[in-house]
Amino acid sequence: MKLTKTLMATTALTVTAGAVLAQDMADSMTLVSWGGAYQKSQVNAYADPYKEMHPGLEVVWDESSNEAVAKLRAMDEAGNVTWDVVDVVASDALRLCDEGLAMEIDPNEILAAAPDGTSAEDDFGDLLVGDCFIPQIVYSTTFGYRTDMVPDGVEPPSDICSVFDLETYPGKRALEKRPINNMEWALLCDGVAKGDVYDVLETPEGQQQALDKLGTIKDSVIWWSAGADTPQLLADGEVFMGSTYNGRLFSVIEEQDQPVAMMWDAQVFDLDGWIIPANLPEDRLARALDFIMFATDTQRLADQAKWISYGPARKSSAPLVGQHAELGIDMAPHMPTDPNNSQNTFLYNYEFWADYRDDIDAKFQSWLAQ
Amino acid sequence: MRPFHTDKNKFDKNKDANGDTMSDVTDATTAKNAPTPDDALRISDSKASGPVLAADGTPLKKSLKRALRAQKLRALALIAPLLIFILITFIAPIGDMLFRSVENQIVSSTLQNTVVELEDWDPAGADIPGEPTFEALYWDLFLAAEAKEHTKLGTRLNYEETGVSSLFRGVGRGIDDFGEDQVEALEDFDPVWEDEMFWYTLMSGGDGAEQNSRHLSAARERLTTLTTDDFIGSAGFVPGAEISELLPRTISEYSTFALFTVFADEDVVAEEEPWEAVKVSLIQELTSGVDLAGYSGPGAAELRAAQDMLADQPAIDFKQAFLDDDEDWADSGLWETIKLYSPPFTTGYFLKAVDLQKTVGGVEAVPDGEKIYGTLFKRTLFMSMVIMGSCILLGYPIAWILANLPVRTANLLLILVLLPFWTSLLVRTSAWKVMLQQQGVINDILVWLGMIADDSRLVMINNQFGTIVAMTHILLPFMILPMYSVMQTIPQTYLRAAKSLGATNWTAFWRVYFPQSIPGIGAGSILVFILSIGYYITPEIVGGTTGTFISNRIAYHISSSLNWGLAAALGSILLAAVLILYWAYDKIVGIDNVKLG
Numbered sequence: 001m002k003l004t005k006t007l008m009a010t011t012a013l014t015v016t017a018g019a020v021l022a023q024d025m026a027d028s029m030t031l032v033s034w035g036g037a038y039q040k041s042q043v044n045a046y047a048d049p050y051k052e053m054h055p056g057l058e059v060v061w062d063e064s065s066n067e068a069v070a071k072l073r074a075m076d077e078a079g080n081v082t083w084d085v086v087d088v089v090a091s092d093a094l095r096l097c098d099e100g101l102a103m104e105i106d107p108n109e110i111l112a113a114a115p116d117g118t119s120a121e122d123d124f125g126d127l128l129v130g131d132c133f134i135p136q137i138v139y140s141t142t143f144g145y146r147t148d149m150v151p152d153g154v155e156p157p158s159d160i161c162s163v164f165d166l167e168t169y170p171g172k173r174a175l176e177k178r179p180i181n182n183m184e185w186a187l188l189c190d191g192v193a194k195g196d197v198y199d200v201l202e203t204p205e206g207q208q209q210a211l212d213k214l215g216t217i218k219d220s221v222i223w224w225s226a227g228a229d230t231p232q233l234l235a236d237g238e239v240f241m242g243s244t245y246n247g248r249l250f251s252v253i254e255e256q257d258q259p260v261a262m263m264w265d266a267q268v269f270d271l272d273g274w275i276i277p278a279n280l281p282e283d284r285l286a287r288a289l290d291f292i293m294f295a296t297d298t299q300r301l302a303d304q305a306k307w308i309s310y311g312p313a314r315k316s317s318a319p320l321v322g323q324h325a326e327l328g329i330d331m332a333p334h335m336p337t338d339p340n341n342s343q344n345t346f347l348y349n350y351e352f353w354a355d356y357r358d359d360i361d362a363k364f365q366s367w368l369a370q
Numbered sequence: 371m372r373p374f375h376t377d378k379n380k381f382d383k384n385k386d387a388n389g390d391t392m393s394d395v396t397d398a399t400t401a402k403n404a405p406t407p408d409d410a411l412r413i414s415d416s417k418a419s420g421p422v423l424a425a426d427g428t429p430l431k432k433s434l435k436r437a438l439r440a441q442k443l444r445a446l447a448l449i450a451p452l453l454i455f456i457l458i459t460f461i462a463p464i465g466d467m468l469f470r471s472v473e474n475q476i477v478s479s480t481l482q483n484t485v486v487e488l489e490d491w492d493p494a495g496a497d498i499p500g501e502p503t504f505e506a507l508y509w510d511l512f513l514a515a516e517a518k519e520h521t522k523l524g525t526r527l528n529y530e531e532t533g534v535s536s537l538f539r540g541v542g543r544g545i546d547d548f549g550e551d552q553v554e555a556l557e558d559f560d561p562v563w564e565d566e567m568f569w570y571t572l573m574s575g576g577d578g579a580e581q582n583s584r585h586l587s588a589a590r591e592r593l594t595t596l597t598t599d600d601f602i603g604s605a606g607f608v609p610g611a612e613i614s615e616l617l618p619r620t621i622s623e624y625s626t627f628a629l630f631t632v633f634a635d636e637d638v639v640a641e642e643e644p645w646e647a648v649k650v651s652l653i654q655e656l657t658s659g660v661d662l663a664g665y666s667g668p669g670a671a672e673l674r675a676a677q678d679m680l681a682d683q684p685a686i687d688f689k690q691a692f693l694d695d696d697e698d699w700a701d702s703g704l705w706e707t708i709k710l711y712s713p714p715f716t717t718g719y720f721l722k723a724v725d726l727q728k729t730v731g732g733v734e735a736v737p738d739g740e741k742i743y744g745t746l747f748k749r750t751l752f753m754s755m756v757i758m759g760s761c762i763l764l765g766y767p768i769a770w771i772l773a774n775l776p777v778r779t780a781n782l783l784l785i786l787v788l789l790p791f792w793t794s795l796l797v798r799t800s801a802w803k804v805m806l807q808q809q810g811v812i813n814d815i816l817v818w819l820g821m822i823a824d825d826s827r828l829v830m831i832n833n834q835f836g837t838i839v840a841m842t843h844i845l846l847p848f849m850i851l852p853m854y855s856v857m858q859t860i861p862q863t864y865l866r867a868a869k870s871l872g873a874t875n876w877t878a879f880w881r882v883y884f885p886q887s888i889p890g891i892g893a894g895s896i897l898v899f900i901l902s903i904g905y906y907i908t909p910e911i912v913g914g915t916t917g918t919f920i921s922n923r924i925a926y927h928i929s930s931s932l933n934w935g936l937a938a939a940l941g942s943i944l945l946a947a948v949l950i951l952y953w954a955y956d957k958i959v960g961i962d963n964v965k966l967g
Contacts, residue, residue, distance in 0.1 A: 067929045069932060070928055073932065095932065097521070099521070099522055099932070172808075177915075208739070222914070236807065236809050238809055351536050355528060355534075355535050355536045356533075357931070358931055358933070361931070362742065363740050365923070366742040369745050369746065369915060369916070
């Protein structure tokens with residue numbers, strides 16, 4: 001009885017406190033994400049618990065992250081930004097920041113400190129790229145291959161250069177239809193040292209060298225443009241190996257049980273996270289900030305890893321990563337950041353690609369069309 | 371509208387006819403004097419060439435015109451909602467989008483001073499611009515960085531010159547420190563230069579001083595041009611007249627700072643310490659030997675002391691400051707690009723859209739390794755033609771059968787034709803992937819039949835072939851429907867008549883039936899061709915590298931690279947190509963020959 005009373009009193013207090021706060025905060029919020037398994041992980045780890053804390057809050061999901069940059073720019077020009085928190089990859093966040101479409105943030109002010117008191121800035125560390133980006137997960141673009149298509153008597157591929165080795169590993173490859181990552185891998189397998197890749201890629205000769213290397217396998221490549229392509233091509237046996245996001249490969253291997261294995265060598269780390277559109281009205285901004293504070297704390301980031309095999313962006317979240325919520329397998333070995341998987345890695349070079357993307361993409365597309 | 375035109379024409383014709391024969395008729399009337407039905411007209415004509423009158427006495431022409439005008443207005447009022455709707459939601463945005471293909475104001479509105487300085491600079495010369503240009507660039511970029519506009523310009527110029535993006539982003543972080551030594555020396559010499567109230571009094575000339583708002587309005591215009599926000603209203607600051615005469619540069623920078631503080635940051639001018647750029651401009655003016663002897667306003671003593679102190683300091687070297695920030699500022703390519711793109715309108719996007727580029731020496735072709743748009747335009751036109759052709763070949767027999775079957779059966783078959791319409795486009799396209807891929811249905815069947823070996827399966831998807839097959843399937847209903855509705859109107863008796871007159875089957879078809887079905891082919895062809903020329907999703911999914919269209923590049927520039935100017939230029943060219951083809955069609959076949967039913 002006493003307990004019930006206390007509980008009721010606490011609930012009443014919480015509700016009152018919530019009501020007071022809610023006066024300053026908008027009672028609906030539009031979140032933008034990628035859809036699919038990734039958005040599901042966000043709903044489970046962030047949005048549902050947050051809604052429980054704030055009954056009456058309406059959360060709308062918009063699956064537009066793929067065109068977030070263009071749409072946000074169009075909304076801004078129309079003077080009617082309807083999004084409150086937008087999930088984008090780091091390179092898009094940089095672009096939005098440059099265009100003045102994303103709000104600049106002070107990580108220590110708007111993000112929670114780690115449970116042990118480490119400041120948010122130190123907890124996220126180098127992953128805070130740009131002035132507007134709030135990191136959420138580390139994912140990687142890496143290769144998966146069909147285990148049943150490895151020729152007899154040959155070791156399964158474990159080296160990035162096996163992608164370019166058609167003699168030992170015949171079969172089609174799936175590569176993304178853009179220069180980013182492909183150019184780096186090509187140079188790496190053409191004898192360029194890992195530390196020099198971007199210095200070489202800055203020069204027209206280096207770009208040609210990379211294209212020439214890619215040219216050696218051009219006839220055996222199927223170029224993909226959506227993240228779901230490679231898993232499908234692998235499942236159909238259309239390709240022997242292909243690059244895609246590691247979470248997609250996880251679901252092909254563990255959830256769909258296909259004869260596919262990971263090849264983590266030279267995986268390219270990339271970041272995905274939130275931005276808040278610039279110039280939001282005060283009540284909506286207050287709501288967005290409140291949600292961000294909650295959704296990027298140590299426990300929440302670790303929770304997301306229960307649903308998808310992407311590494312949490314906070315150092316303090318890593319030890320909390322547990323088991324998959326449905327499959328019950330340990331998630332740590334499937335994280336791109338796991339020490340066994342990350343022996344040889346790249347970090348997406350945001351500054352370089354912000355500068356060279358247009359130029360190299362023109363050459364790459366011209367080369368593709370030839 | 372139509373009956374009216376005809377009536378009016380008829381009336382005009384009658385009148386003309388009467389007019390021509392007027393003299394004869396008049397003679398005849400007077401001679402014969404027998405009443406005829408058109409007597410009234412004749413009489414009115416004969417009456418000293420007076421105008422034809424309506425019943426109420428007004429000239430018929432006038433009253434007819436009035437009636438017509440009322441009709442027209444009523445018709446216009448009826449279509450007005452749709453017209454306005456289309457104008458606002460369709461024509462205007464498209465016009466705006468196309469306008470972006472030449473619009474280039476961002477350079478001149480962000481680098482307002484630099485652009486003026488660059489007018490006299492000769493890009494063909496060996497040297498990069500000198501100190502005055504770099505100083506102008508400092509004023510421009512400092513303000514742009516405060517307003518966070520510099521990275522937008524960086525992105526814009528990066529489309530033309532690789533590396534500008536990070537150059538501008540970097541200088542935005544470092545520009546606060548330019549002239550740091552001198553500013554620190556000033557502040558160390560007298561802390562009053564860090565005092566916001568002192569600055570405010572100095573710049574406004576103190577209470578009751580004579581005011582001069584010329585610099586303030588100039589600053590307002592500068593900010594409005596830069597940010598597109600308006601800075602209208604009271605800033606709580608007006609420059610003093612005396613100090614404006616003495617230190618115009620500083621006043622101008624301070625006015626900009628004041629307006630920005632009030633309207634963008636929503637703070638109070640007198641409570642904010644001025645930007646570094648204001649202090650730098652003061653240092654520049656004091657060291658350039660401004661004569662303070664006659665000045666007696668607020669801060670006169672501090673100004674004189676500062677001038678004496680600064681005389682011993684080295685001058686601020688803006689060029690060196692930029693070069694220390696990043697040595698790429700010495701790159702002549704960068705300055706050529708800024709100069710080339712400084713006019714408010716540019717042909718740059720259109721040139722790029724046809725694989726050309728602007729250079730100092732004029733227009734040049736881009737290097738072979740970067741040419742792409744010409745290929746894509748040609749490919750788009752060619753493949754659209756092929757798709758249109760295969761739609762005609764496949765659709766004609768189906769439409770013929772549909773038109774010649776009993777209505778009940780025809781309707782059933784028509785539903786089969788329409789069925790793909792009711793399936794999602796993505797599903798239809800993906801289904802073709804399943805059909806055509808190397809481990810797909812068709813290849814499996816061919817291997818099972820032993821027609822091809824297992825290790826030499828046909829490549830039928832992710833190339834031109836795949837795109838043509840999938841798009842022909844998707845667009846086929848657009849060809850069949852107009853053909854069918856035109857063929858339905860061709861009486862079968864014509865064919866029978868032709869045959870009964872001795873024509874062979876072929877002659878009857880080719881000479882009698884086919885010419886009558888051409889309007890349907892024309893309508894279908896126009897529909898299919900125009901739809902396919904702008905198609906995007908299907909080529910993206912099944913096109914691979916050899917089957918993609920120009921629209922895929924447009925989509926890339928709209929949604930990924932954000933180069934909307936180039937996308938708009940590509941879109942304009944596509945639009946022009948379609949219009950030219952439409953015109954050619956009109957000339958060759960005649961647009962009157964198109965029927966949708």
